[in-house]
Amino acid sequence: MKLLNQSLKYLSISILGIVTVWSVVFYMNMLNEIKSSIDEGLENYKRLIIQNAQVDATILTKTYFDESFFTLRKIAAEEALNMRDSYIDTEIYMQDADDQAPEPEPVRMLTTAFEYNGQYYELKVANSMVEEDDLINELFWDVVWLYILLIAGIMVVNNIVLKKLWKPFYDFLKELKNYRLGSTQKLPETNTQTREFLDLQQAVNTLLQHSLAAFEQQKEFIGNASHELQTPLAMVTNKLELLLESSDLKQAEAEKIAAIFQIIERLVLLNQSLLLLSKIDNKQFFDNQQVSINEVVQQNRLELEELATFKALNITVTESEVLKVTIDPTLADILVANLLKNALFHNIKNGRVNISLSKDSLRLCNTGVSQPLESEKLFSRFHKTDSRSSGTGLGLSIVKAIADLYGFTIAYHFEKGEHVFEVKFSSL
Amino acid sequence: MKILVIEDEIDLQQSIKESLVKEDYLVETASDYHSAIEKVFVYQYDCILLDIMLPHGSGLDILDELKQAGKTENIIIISARNSLDDKLKGLELGADDYLTKPFHLAELNARVKAVLRRKNLAGENGIAFKNTRLDISERLFFVNGQNISLNRKEFDILYYFLLNKKRLVTKTGLAEHVWGDNSDQADNLDFVYYQIKNLRKKLQDAQAEIEIESVYGIGYKLMEK
Numbered sequence: 001m002k003l004l005n006q007s008l009k010y011l012s013i014s015i016l017g018i019v020t021v022w023s024v025v026f027y028m029n030m031l032n033e034i035k036s037s038i039d040e041g042l043e044n045y046k047r048l049i050i051q052n053a054q055v056d057a058t059i060l061t062k063t064y065f066d067e068s069f070f071t072l073r074k075i076a077a078e079e080a081l082n083m084r085d086s087y088i089d090t091e092i093y094m095q096d097a098d099d100q101a102p103e104p105e106p107v108r109m110l111t112t113a114f115e116y117n118g119q120y121y122e123l124k125v126a127n128s129m130v131e132e133d134d135l136i137n138e139l140f141w142d143v144v145w146l147y148i149l150l151i152a153g154i155m156v157v158n159n160i161v162l163k164k165l166w167k168p169f170y171d172f173l174k175e176l177k178n179y180r181l182g183s184t185q186k187l188p189e190t191n192t193q194t195r196e197f198l199d200l201q202q203a204v205n206t207l208l209q210h211s212l213a214a215f216e217q218q219k220e221f222i223g224n225a226s227h228e229l230q231t232p233l234a235m236v237t238n239k240l241e242l243l244l245e246s247s248d249l250k251q252a253e254a255e256k257i258a259a260i261f262q263i264i265e266r267l268v269l270l271n272q273s274l275l276l277l278s279k280i281d282n283k284q285f286f287d288n289q290q291v292s293i294n295e296v297v298q299q300n301r302l303e304l305e306e307l308a309t310f311k312a313l314n315i316t317v318t319e320s321e322v323l324k325v326t327i328d329p330t331l332a333d334i335l336v337a338n339l340l341k342n343a344l345f346h347n348i349k350n351g352r353v354n355i356s357l358s359k360d361s362l363r364l365c366n367t368g369v370s371q372p373l374e375s376e377k378l379f380s381r382f383h384k385t386d387s388r389s390s391g392t393g394l395g396l397s398i399v400k401a402i403a404d405l406y407g408f409t410i411a412y413h414f415e416k417g418e419h420v421f422e423v424k425f426s427s428l
Numbered sequence: 429m430k431i432l433v434i435e436d437e438i439d440l441q442q443s444i445k446e447s448l449v450k451e452d453y454l455v456e457t458a459s460d461y462h463s464a465i466e467k468v469f470v471y472q473y474d475c476i477l478l479d480i481m482l483p484h485g486s487g488l489d490i491l492d493e494l495k496q497a498g499k500t501e502n503i504i505i506i507s508a509r510n511s512l513d514d515k516l517k518g519l520e521l522g523a524d525d526y527l528t529k530p531f532h533l534a535e536l537n538a539r540v541k542a543v544l545r546r547k548n549l550a551g552e553n554g555i556a557f558k559n560t561r562l563d564i565s566e567r568l569f570f571v572n573g574q575n576i577s578l579n580r581k582e583f584d585i586l587y588y589f590l591l592n593k594k595r596l597v598t599k600t601g602l603a604e605h606v607w608g609d610n611s612d613q614a615d616n617l618d619f620v621y622y623q624i625k626n627l628r629k630k631l632q633d634a635q636a637e638i639e640i641e642s643v644y645g646i647g648y649k650l651m652e653k
Contacts, residue, residue: 230508231437234530238443241533244643245450245596251644258644265600268530303607306581310619345616 003166004158012151019150023143027136035108038127039087042110045070045125050114060121065092070125080113080120092126106131168192172201179208181215181283225275233268240264273394277381280331280401291332293323293425294357300337301355304344313347318356325425327406335402338395339364339421346419360426365418372414379410399423429544430454430472434464434487435479435506440529444477444506447533448540450595461485468494473501474547475540478523480507480514488514491521502543506531532601538591555590558637558652562590571634581606582627589640589650598647624648 001009049070053059062072075083088111091104107126114121168190175188187205192198240261244254301315308315325332343353343366351367377383379400382393403410409424431453435441438459445455456471458464461484468476468490480487487505494501505518508529515526524543527536553565561570567583569576578586584606589597599620607616628640641649 228508230529231440234508235437235439235443237530238440238447238533241596241598242443242446244646254644258646261598261646265598306579306623307607307616307619310622 004162007162008151008155008158011154015150015154016147019143019147023139027139031130031132031135034130035087035089038108038129039110042087042108042125042127045127046110046112046123049123049125050116053114053116060116065126069127070123073122073124075113075120075122077120080115080122083111083113083122085110085112089129090126094128165194168194168197169200172197172204176204181208181211229271230268233264233271236264237261237268270394273398276334277394277398277401280398280405283405287328287330288326289329290324291327291329293325293332293336293362294319296332296336297340297355297357297362300333300340303337304340308344308353311344311347312350313344313353314351315353315355318354320357321359323357323359323362323425325406331402331405335399335423336362338399339423342395342399343419343421352418361422361424363420363422365415365420367417368419370417373412373419375412378412429474430456431540432456432458432464432467432471432473432476434458434477434482434490436460436482437479443533444536447536447595451537451540453540459483461490464490465493468499468501469497475502475504475543477536477540478503478505480505480518488517488521491518491523495522502547504539504543506536532598532604534588534592534595534597534601535605537595538588538605541591555587557590557593557650560636560638562587571631571636574634576630576634578627578630581623582630585623585627589648593650596643596647596649601647 049059053072060072062068062070065071088109090107090109092107093102094105094107095102106129108129109124109126112123112125114123172188172190175190178184179188187208189201189205190197192201240257243249243257244261249257297317301317305315327335339362340353340355343364346366346368347353348367348369353364353366356363356365379396381397383397400410402408403423406425408426411422411424413420413422429452431448433441433444433448433455435444435457436459441457441459445457448455456467456473458467459482461482464478464482465485478487478490482490487507491503491505494503500522503523504525504527505515505523506527506529507514507518518526524546525539527539553563555562555564559572562568562583563570564587569578569583569586585602588602588605599617603616603620624640631639637653639651639653641651643649
């Protein structure tokens with residue numbers, strides 16, 4: 001979720017809360033205000049009635065509500081003396097313009113008592129009140145409109161102002177995404193006066209400079225490690241070669257030395273593969289250019305043709321389209337060669353290898369052992385399906401490392417008795 | 429032919445020397461930057477094998493100085509660093525070839541001979557051994573003046589053997605040289621065996637006075653009968 005939408009999410013939730021609480025409080029206050037204003041009116045009305053009763057005694061006989069909205073009732077002195085003025089909300093049957101028949105409408109009623117000529121009367125004065133459900137309804141829609149307006153306003157402000165404010169950030173992010181350690185010369189920077197962004201830029205660039213230094217150091221270390229390991233290996237190999245050339249060796253001794261020699265050769269190969277793997281992992285190949293995978297496939301096929309003939313394998317290539325990929329040519333060659341060799345070496349006599357190329361994928365199907373391989377372990381380092389094999393178990397890991405480097409996907413499945421390896425070049 | 433080996437690892441230096449002496453070259457050695465510079469500027473060599481990492485200096489600096497002094501020796505860099513940068517830099521500075529450690533002695537032989545041939549045998553393009561002759565530019569093979577047809581790989585193999593007469597050629601070294609491949613898959617070595625078998629048969633049928641001997645199951649030697 002984008003920052004813009006996130007802030008909108010939190011704002012709309014909190015504004016919803018604030019508006020809800022506010023409208024409840026507002027409603028209560030308004031209702032109280034209305035009631036106290038009606039109560040004052042009722043008080044005034046009461047006084048007028050009592051005053052009028054002094055003049056016109058007929059008023060005292062009015063025992064039901066009519067147009068003048070009050071009633072009088074004789075009561076005992078005791079009752080009257082205990083009575084206090086009380087205001088209550090109640091309902092009286094009334095008929096207004098939009099009513100068919102009289103129906104209960106809310107009223108505010110003042111109940112009080114007074115004394116006239118030694119006789120006590122109970123006086124009830126009523127006044128019509130706002131209908132609360134109407135009020136709530138009205139208020140509710142007002143609040144909903146207010147809420148919608150607020151959110152719309154915030155969205156507009158967000159889109160215009162925030163987008164403008166965050167622009168340096170997004171620019172910086174874009175530069176950072178395109179940054180490649182060791183190959184991009186310029187450190188990412190953005191044109192801004194905002195302090196946070198300047199701080200971010202500085203922090204990122206400091207980090208990048210550290211990484212760059214570490215990267216250089218690592219590159220140097222790999223170079224040195226390769227030197228340190230390869231030189232002793234060279235010494236051993238060459239000494240053994242000279243030893244094996246000397247004519248005064250006994251057969252049994254020579255065979256033992258030959259065995260050691262073969263072990264050393266495996267060590268050499270292992271070291272070379274590991275170096276290659278670490279170089280790929282350290283992204284030290286980035287001479288990217290447009291490479292036609294079709295050509296790489298054809299070339300590798302030519303290289304391995306005699307071996308295929310020797311193993312009586314039938315290699316077919318189906319090219320439905322030209323597959324062009326932006327990749328380091330050396331790595332493209334290693335990728336294809338390793339996959340093809342894998343298909344040849346783990347094959348059976350009179351087997352088949354089919355290579356098909358489409359617009360964005362390379363697919364190799366080959367015959368081999370009749371069970372599916374363990375696809376999750378297949379690309380892991382030093383995994384060998386056959387312990388007798390003298391390979392390093394690094395071939396497919398190298399393929400995987402190259403695929404990972406460029407964001408290609410590589411998958412294995414077993415289909416109709418054939419092993420299928422597929423590389424999809426559409427980078428993510 | 430005089431060759432200078434500049435290499436700081438004495439064991440390796442001695443192995444290289446021993447191998448080159450077997451090929452009847454006059455070999456001198458240097459183990460650090462200063463002695464190398466001294467020898468390079470005092471004597472004349474036909475070929476210099478140069479390690480990049482040296483005590484007191486870099487092999488690339490030696491190359492640079494040679495270039496500035498206008499000396500055009502044949503130089504093969506032998507280095508453990510197979511970093512492309514170094515390789516390009518070395519070749520740019522005038523090195524003739526670049527060999528990554530560890531290497532097979534047979535491969536070193538082949539490279540040295542190739543470099544020397546480019547310089548000294550400009551017109552001549554053949555290697556003769558007993559009653560056989562290999563024409564390199566035409567890619568033809570003759571036994572007693574008779575053309576024997578060889579396929580592409582057989583020719584490459586025989587060429588490699590002729591560059592390493594009477595020397596041990598390991599199966600892996602052969603596979604690496606001829607197929608440019610460094611995987612030691614058993615299949616690959618079986619294939620080497622199969623090619624050698626065909627080649628032996630052709631040599632025998634043509635009554636060549638040379639033969640390919642097996643060496644303890646790890647390689648071969650080209651010998652006269």
